Amino acid sequence: MLNDDSDGISIRERLQTESSGGVFANKDLVRSDTIIDEDRIVGRNDQLGRVVDNLKPVLQNEGLPDMLLSGPSGTGKSLIIHAVCKQIVELCESQGKTFGVLSINCEGPKTADRAVYRLVKAAANDLDVDPGVPQTGVSTDQKLERLYELMRAYYDGVIFILDEIDMLEGPYQEAEYNSLIYQLSRARKLADFGGPISLTTITNYADFMKNLNSRAQSSYNPDDIFFDDYDATQLRHILKYRRDAFKSGSLSEDVIPLVAAFGSQTHGDARKAIDLLRWAGELAERRGADTVTEDDVREAQEKYTENRKLRHISGTSTQKKLSIYAVAATAHYATDHPEWIPAGPAFKTYQFIAETMDVDQYSRETFVNHVTEQSTYGVLDFERRGKGRGRGVHMYFSLSEDPETIMETIREDSRFADLAHEDATITAVVRERLKNFRTDN
Numbered sequence: 001m002l003n004d005d006s007d008g009i010s011i012r013e014r015l016q017t018e019s020s021g022g023v024f025a026n027k028d029l030v031r032s033d034t035i036i037d038e039d040r041i042v043g044r045n046d047q048l049g050r051v052v053d054n055l056k057p058v059l060q061n062e063g064l065p066d067m068l069l070s071g072p073s074g075t076g077k078s079l080i081i082h083a084v085c086k087q088i089v090e091l092c093e094s095q096g097k098t099f100g101v102l103s104i105n106c107e108g109p110k111t112a113d114r115a116v117y118r119l120v121k122a123a124a125n126d127l128d129v130d131p132g133v134p135q136t137g138v139s140t141d142q143k144l145e146r147l148y149e150l151m152r153a154y155y156d157g158v159i160f161i162l163d164e165i166d167m168l169e170g171p172y173q174e175a176e177y178n179s180l181i182y183q184l185s186r187a188r189k190l191a192d193f194g195g196p197i198s199l200t201t202i203t204n205y206a207d208f209m210k211n212l213n214s215r216a217q218s219s220y221n222p223d224d225i226f227f228d229d230y231d232a233t234q235l236r237h238i239l240k241y242r243r244d245a246f247k248s249g250s251l252s253e254d255v256i257p258l259v260a261a262f263g264s265q266t267h268g269d270a271r272k273a274i275d276l277l278r279w280a281g282e283l284a285e286r287r288g289a290d291t292v293t294e295d296d297v298r299e300a301q302e303k304y305t306e307n308r309k310l311r312h313i314s315g316t317s318t319q320k321k322l323s324i325y326a327v328a329a330t331a332h333y334a335t336d337h338p339e340w341i342p343a344g345p346a347f348k349t350y351q352f353i354a355e356t357m358d359v360d361q362y363s364r365e366t367f368v369n370h371v372t373e374q375s376t377y378g379v380l381d382f383e384r385r386g387k388g389r390g391r392g393v394h395m396y397f398s399l400s401e402d403p404e405t406i407m408e409t410i411r412e413d414s415r416f417a418d419l420a421h422e423d424a425t426i427t428a429v430v431r432e433r434l435k436n437f438r439t440d441n
């Protein structure tokens with residue numbers, strides 16, 4: 001029973017009443033992680049069409065091709081594949097068939113074995129049955145066999161979706177995605193499964209296929225579908241379809257075009273454009289206004305650019321943070337604070353820190369990829385330089401923010417906090433490596 005002055009309004013009603021003066025009607029629509037209805041998907045007709053054509057045969061119980069969806073962040077790769085799969089699941093259901101969408105993100109599992117286990121779990125969750133195999137103590141083949149057993153027992157068709165496949169590097173010389181792709185692409189032959197199967201991988205790297213070893217390459221021939229950056233017009237359409245996030249009349253006319261223009265200037269990333277629109281709304285609310293104006297957008301964009309680099313670092317994966325940390329530490333602890341940091345010593349610092357933190361060590365190539373990727377976000381620059389007269393060419397990094405500020409930002413993540421006590425050891429490692437590098441080169 002509510003107390004006397006509650007006026008009979010329940011807590012739920014209070015929670016659901018829009019606070020007065022606000023600009024939002026349904027803020028979820030401008031959160032980039034909200035799963036949106038398909039009728040809000042715009043500007044991806046080609047890619048959508050190809051994914052649909054590729055998956056359509058399942059409705060006739062015909063074979064499915066494999067796919068590779070590649071392209072920069074926020075270009076709709078995950079959105080499109082899941083939107084199409086959702087419809088297929090429903091259409092199959094209406095035909096009395098069960099289509100299994102077994103999707104994992106490869107940033108989590110460190111090995112192909114773990115990834116297979118996650119697929120078993122994905123199927124078990126979807127079907128509401130027991131995984132039937134333990135995570136450890138049985139071979140990958142036994143896990144695969146369990147996966148196939150679940151498929152045979154319950155599904156009429158299956159799509160494996162391996163999102164962020166390039167992250168499945170693993171601890172060995174040869175990246176683990178090779179064996180995962182090789183094994184799953186052979187499921188058609190080995191699973192003794194009557195229905196169609198598609199192996200669909202997703203990555204930010206346009207030339208991911210080149211990284212695969214010959215075994216994986218020869219068994220995996222996906223239809224390669226590229227998702228390019230959105231231009232201002234496409235972003236404007238995407239945002240228009242989210243207009244109802246705001247109360248009617250609370251968006252001044254120029255707001256969406258301006259957000260779209262800012263969005264396309266950076267990376268044509270829909271996720272960022274949506275965030276920018278939300279921030280503009282939040283700024284308007286904070287000043288107690290009931291309309292979002294162009295000025296709110298400009299202010300949101302300014303704030304965004306100001307600490308965009310650091311914010312980007314905070315939001316990135318553990319391995320990427322670790323790679324950036326190693327570069328910053330190499331610059332910071334060096335006796336002469338060099339502007340250009342050679343990749344070799346920075347990689348040694350990376351290995352040392354990874355060991356200290358007891359996390360996986362990735363290959364030098366991945367380390368360099370993780371670092372150079374930061375240039376897209378303005379965190380740093382990189383350059384290959386020769387020393388002249390036939391000496392080696394080396395990769396160098398130059399940070400655009402103060403190295404110590406970068407390190408502090410990363411240490412806000414609790415997994416990195418302890419590195420603050422490793423000053424002395426990291427300094428010793430850095431100076432030793434730089435000295436060796438300089439005498440060798």
Ligand SMILES: Nc1ncnc2c1ncn2[C@@H]1O[C@H](COP(=O)(O)OP(=O)(O)OP(=O)(O)O)[C@@H](O)[C@H]1O
Binds near residue numbers: 032043073204
């Ligand atoms: N064509 C589109 N129409 C409407 N909204 C879109 C569109 N493309 C992207 N979005 C919005 O942007 C968000 C990010 O898109 P998505 O998750 O598909 O990106 P991605 O290409 O998988 O990026 P990443 O490589 O970073 O995972 C989506 O949740 C969605 O809200």
Ligand SMILES: [Mg+2]
Binds near residue numbers: 078
């Ligand atoms: Mg994605």
